[in-house]
Structure formats: C-alpha cells, structure tokens
Amino acid sequence: MKTKEALYQKIARTITEQIQNDTLQQGDKLPSIRSAQKLYNVSLNTVKLAYLELESHSLIEPRPKSGYFVSQTAQRKRALPTITRITTSAKEETPQDLIDKVFGTIAKEDVTQFALGIPGKNFLPLAKLNKAIVKAVKDRNDSGTSYEPVQGNEHLRREIAKWAMVLEGKITEDDLVITSGAINAIYNGLMAVTKPGDAVAVETPAYFGVLQAIQLLGLRIIEVPTHPVLGVDLDALKKILPEVAACCFVTNFNNPMGFQMPDENKKELVRLITHYNVPLIEDDLYGNLFFGAERPKPCKYYDEAGLVMWCGSVSKTMAPGYRVGWIAPGQFKDKIIRQKIGQTVCSPSLFSDVVAHFLEYGRYDHHLRTFRHKMYANYLQIQRAVEAYFPDNTKVSQPKGGFMLWLELDKRICTEDLYDQAIKQKVNFAPGRMFSQYNQYNNCMRLNYAMEWTDRVENDLKLLGQLVKNSI
Structure with a gap:
C-alpha cells in the first residue's frame, strides 16, 4: 500500500510541477487514465488516485465524456486570506x-x-429518507413512541462504529453517545470538562455556533491564529495551553475557512494536548465531504489518552432537521451520559432508525x-x-x-x-x-x-x- 501511495503522489507532484512552470496551462487536456497508465507504467488505480489528488488541490478538473483538464483555478490569481492575530487590548463585542x-x-x-x-x-436523498421512515415505523412494534437508551440507539451506535472506517476500529458502539446534532455534542463536551470562568481555545475565525455555546456556559474564549490552509498555529496554541481548560477545533474542512489540517499537525496537536492534559473537542462535521482521494483522519485517530472527544452528525450531509449527531467522548463518557439524562433523556427513535438503516445498507456512502x-x-x-x-x-x-x-x-x-x-x-x-x-x-x-x-x-x-x- 505504501508503494502505491508513493507512486500516485510522485505522479501528482510531477503534474503539479508541470502546471506551476506553465508546461501545462489552463485548459490543457491531460492524458486519459489509460494513456497515463502506460506513460508511467503503473496501475489504473494509481493513476486514478493521482488525478484525485490533483483534483483535491483544484489543479485539474474532470469534464463529462471529455477527460481531465488543467482547471481554471490551477494558477491562483487571488491571495489567501490574512492570518489574524488578536491584540491583548481587543475588546469583546458579541455580534x-x-x-x-x-x-x-x-x-x-x-x-x-x-x-x-x-x-x-x-x-x-429525500425520497429514500421518506421510504426509510415508513419502514422504520412498520418495523417497530411501538411505532417509535418508546424511549431509547440514554446512550443512544444501539443499532445506530453499532453502525456508526462500523462505518467510521477512518478510525480503523479504534471505536466501538460502546464508545459512542448519540446527541441532538453536532452542536449538542460539542456543548456536552464543553460541559463535561469546564466550569464557568474557564478558558477555551478556538480557531479564528470560528463558527459562530461554537462561540455562542462557549459563552452560554459562562466560559472565556481564546482565539488562536489560524492559517487558511494549514489550520491552527500550533506554536501560538502551545503558549496558551497551560491556561485553557479545553480546545474546540475543526481539523477537517473548518467552517468558515475550509482548511484541512495536515496529518503531522494533527499528531502534534494530540501530542500537545496530551502533554498538558487538555481535552480536545473535535468537530468533525465536514470530514466526509472531502475533495481528495480519501477521507482525512481526525485527531481522534491519534488519541491514546482518551482526551479527544470526536463529534459528528448527518446534519450537513443528509438530514439537517433530523438532529442526529454523536460524540465519542473518550474518558468523559460517563459524565456525558449523565448530562444527557438531565437534558434530553434520549433521542427520537425513528430518526435514529433511519440513519442506522442508511449506514447499514451502504445508502449513506x-x-x-x-x-x-x-x-x-x-x-x-x-x-x-x-x-x-x-x-x-x-x-x-x-x-x-x-x-x-x-x-x-x-x-x-x-x-x-x-x-x-x-x-x-x-x-x-x-x-x-x-x-x-x-x-x-x-x-x-x-x-x-x-x-x-x-x-x-x-x-x-x-x-x-x-x-x-x-x-x-
């Protein structure tokens, strides 16, 4: 597997250099996948991965029945947004x-x-969702009126654990708690590890829903400088980690910047929070909406101490109004479950059944x-x-x-x-x-x-x- 990855990355790098030095220019057609296979003497899958890698960087684009072309965004004319650094004299002013x-x-x-x-x-997938709801009602002898377990629908938790292949078996159904969407998962994560007056580190700019959740809990926000491509400035974070009770970051396709933190940065982030014993609430809501060859790993993959609380949902991909989310809270699971008893007790059973059904039969993928x-x-x-x-x-x-x-x-x-x-x-x-x-x-x-x-x-x-x- 490593050899194949090295090959596709090498091919992608070669084509990238050709684009950057104008050997290949905007609108030029690339060799077909079969032609490239013969040109580079590799498998078809290796070429496909190389082209997907180039697509993920907006360097090439497919055109139906025509092949691959150097994209209009290959030679960016626009600069990246500025990295903002907060001054100590800045005054809070909630919008x-x-x-x-x-x-x-x-x-x-x-x-x-x-x-x-x-x-x-x-x-x-509205039509399929409607059919799945009808099936869920028929399959349940209570028509969905009974309480679910507080931890969440067992079938759904099992399917999420099976489906989360990116974590390579590092979570089981017992590691998950079902929540009312991802923001509820984040809110519960914050509640579990902070008390009023504590500080929480976030990216800047940050999703306003997260900022509101932190403020509602009476917590202080520390905004950390963020690179528009690489994500959170880890050197800046390291300086303030001793004074924060938790971090709350989006590492894959952050909202609003859209960056994907490199794997090495994720490993270093997990190393830092482990060293300082600071929990990380990881909002991985957009992780499945990747443009590249494969789904990027979350920080949870590198977590050995149980300090990363991995949050997700189907709100941005399948059914916003279902409010079906989850959290893998690591060492804070028992506290999250107790909090849920005091908040919502359980999640709507029918929506959990529908999402579980989509996962189990491959419809979600x-x-x-x-x-x-x-x-x-x-x-x-x-x-x-x-x-x-x-x-x-x-x-x-x-x-x-x-x-x-x-x-x-x-x-x-x-x-x-x-x-x-x-x-x-x-x-x-x-x-x-x-x-x-x-x-x-x-x-x-x-x-x-x-x-x-x-x-x-x-x-x-x-x-x-x-x-x-x-x-x-």
Missing part, C-alpha cells in the same frame, strides 16, 4: 444581533441562501459520493464566479472539502452594511463579523455553495460582486 438577523432568513425560500451552512434540498461530486463541481463554479465578478484585491480561501468559501475584501468594505443592501435584493451571505467574539473580520464574508447551480445563483454572485465594487 448576537447580526447572527439573529441572518438566521431570520432561514425559512425565506425567495432568498438565495449563501449565508447559512445548510445544503439545498435537491442535494438530499452512495449518497456521499454523489454529494461530494456536486460539492466539488460547485466549488469550481464559485471560485470561477468570484474570479470573474469580485474586485481583483479580493482574497479567497482554498478549501479542501466542505461547502464554505471565505472571502476577505478591501479594508474599506463593511460586509454588515453590504448585507443590508444584498438582502433587499433577495440575496444573503454570512458577514465575517459573526465569526469572532471581537469586532473584526468586518471586511470578510462566508459563502455557502451547497446549492443547485442555476443562472439565478450565477447572477446573484455577479450582483454581490457589483455591490462590493460599488462600496469601494
């Missing part, structure tokens, strides 16, 4: 009113939803393959649209998965004011101010691209770009 304003549009079907991190209905393909196609579309319609000095993130794009605009732009202009024209987005406890990222925005790509979507991005240009 709750702004968050409420943006969430107020969640049910408005006439608004183009670039704002909220929810996949469009056409991306979800099939859906994810289709979902990832659509996400990657949309990523290329939105990158192209930003390149075409937004000012030249716009800085753009380079996500390796998920469905969020982070833009840093001219410093003269206030995206909160821009939001008010856009919503009047039935277009929204998430202003950057929402992603920090401090008054910063005012010239940034997050765009969701998990939607059907239509002429209206294209035109609304053009409209946003024009509003930005008019504000300079």
Whole structure:
C-alpha cells in the first residue's frame, strides 16, 4: 500500500510541477487514465488516485465524456486570506444581533441562501429518507413512541462504529453517545470538562455556533491564529495551553475557512494536548465531504489518552432537521451520559432508525459520493464566479472539502452594511463579523455553495460582486 501511495503522489507532484512552470496551462487536456497508465507504467488505480489528488488541490478538473483538464483555478490569481492575530487590548463585542438577523432568513425560500451552512434540498436523498421512515415505523412494534437508551440507539451506535472506517476500529458502539446534532455534542463536551470562568481555545475565525455555546456556559474564549490552509498555529496554541481548560477545533474542512489540517499537525496537536492534559473537542462535521482521494483522519485517530472527544452528525450531509449527531467522548463518557439524562433523556427513535438503516445498507456512502461530486463541481463554479465578478484585491480561501468559501475584501468594505443592501435584493451571505467574539473580520464574508447551480445563483454572485465594487 505504501508503494502505491508513493507512486500516485510522485505522479501528482510531477503534474503539479508541470502546471506551476506553465508546461501545462489552463485548459490543457491531460492524458486519459489509460494513456497515463502506460506513460508511467503503473496501475489504473494509481493513476486514478493521482488525478484525485490533483483534483483535491483544484489543479485539474474532470469534464463529462471529455477527460481531465488543467482547471481554471490551477494558477491562483487571488491571495489567501490574512492570518489574524488578536491584540491583548481587543475588546469583546458579541455580534448576537447580526447572527439573529441572518438566521431570520432561514425559512425565506425567495432568498438565495449563501449565508447559512445548510445544503439545498435537491442535494438530499429525500425520497429514500421518506421510504426509510415508513419502514422504520412498520418495523417497530411501538411505532417509535418508546424511549431509547440514554446512550443512544444501539443499532445506530453499532453502525456508526462500523462505518467510521477512518478510525480503523479504534471505536466501538460502546464508545459512542448519540446527541441532538453536532452542536449538542460539542456543548456536552464543553460541559463535561469546564466550569464557568474557564478558558477555551478556538480557531479564528470560528463558527459562530461554537462561540455562542462557549459563552452560554459562562466560559472565556481564546482565539488562536489560524492559517487558511494549514489550520491552527500550533506554536501560538502551545503558549496558551497551560491556561485553557479545553480546545474546540475543526481539523477537517473548518467552517468558515475550509482548511484541512495536515496529518503531522494533527499528531502534534494530540501530542500537545496530551502533554498538558487538555481535552480536545473535535468537530468533525465536514470530514466526509472531502475533495481528495480519501477521507482525512481526525485527531481522534491519534488519541491514546482518551482526551479527544470526536463529534459528528448527518446534519450537513443528509438530514439537517433530523438532529442526529454523536460524540465519542473518550474518558468523559460517563459524565456525558449523565448530562444527557438531565437534558434530553434520549433521542427520537425513528430518526435514529433511519440513519442506522442508511449506514447499514451502504445508502449513506452512495449518497456521499454523489454529494461530494456536486460539492466539488460547485466549488469550481464559485471560485470561477468570484474570479470573474469580485474586485481583483479580493482574497479567497482554498478549501479542501466542505461547502464554505471565505472571502476577505478591501479594508474599506463593511460586509454588515453590504448585507443590508444584498438582502433587499433577495440575496444573503454570512458577514465575517459573526465569526469572532471581537469586532473584526468586518471586511470578510462566508459563502455557502451547497446549492443547485442555476443562472439565478450565477447572477446573484455577479450582483454581490457589483455591490462590493460599488462600496469601494
């Protein structure tokens, strides 16, 4: 296996160098998979892995019935977003009113939803989910009215443990607790290891839901500088670890930046938290929405001390409204279960049955393959649209998965004011101010691209770009 990985990486590196030195230019066609197999004298699978690796870095793109081509985003013209460093004099200023304003549009079907991190209905397996609900009702002699075990539906926990192949058997059904979505898993993880007044380390920018959860528990937030490609600055984290009670990070396809922390950085992160005995609440909500050849490992894979609490759900991939999530809490499992008794007691049984059914019969994996393909196609579309319609000095993130794009605009732009202009024209987005406890990222925005790509979507991005240009 190692030899094959080395071969596909070598081929990918060779083609990358050809793109970087203009031997291969934008729009050039690559050899077909069979031609490349003969050219490099390797297996078809090795070539496929090499091309998937290049796709994950947005260097090449497949075109139906035509083959692979050097992508439009191969030679990036846009700089990456700035790494923010918080000054000690910065004052907290929670953007709750702004968050409420943006969430107020969640049910408005006439608004183009670039704002909220929810996949469009056409991306979800609605018909199959409906059939699975009917089957779940028929299969249960109580029609789903009885309480589940507090730890969660046994069938679902067993299927999650079997399905989580990326952890290579390191968790069992007994290691998992079912929660009401991933944010509930994170909230419970925080409750289990902190007390009011404690400090929690997060990325910056960070998902506003996590910031709210931390503040609701009466905890202090320490925002850690974050690289848009590599993730959390581990040197900066090391300096503050002795003063924090917990870390709460997204290591795979962070929201809003979309970065994928390299495996070596994950290993070092786990080493650091183990050394300082600081729990890590790992939000791996987007881990299955990878653009590359394989699903990236979470930090939980490297955890030997039981300090990493691995959180996930199907909210971003299959059924947002089901609120089915989970946590593998390591050494804090008993406390999490006791907390759940005092909160929700149990999870809705029918939704647990449906998700377990999807996992058991491979329907979820099939859906994810289709979902990832659509996400990657949309990523290329939105990158192209930003390149075409937004000012030249716009800085753009380079996500390796998920469905969020982070833009840093001219410093003269206030995206909160821009939001008010856009919503009047039935277009929204998430202003950057929402992603920090401090008054910063005012010239940034997050765009969701998990939607059907239509002429209206294209035109609304053009409209946003024009509003930005008019504000300079």
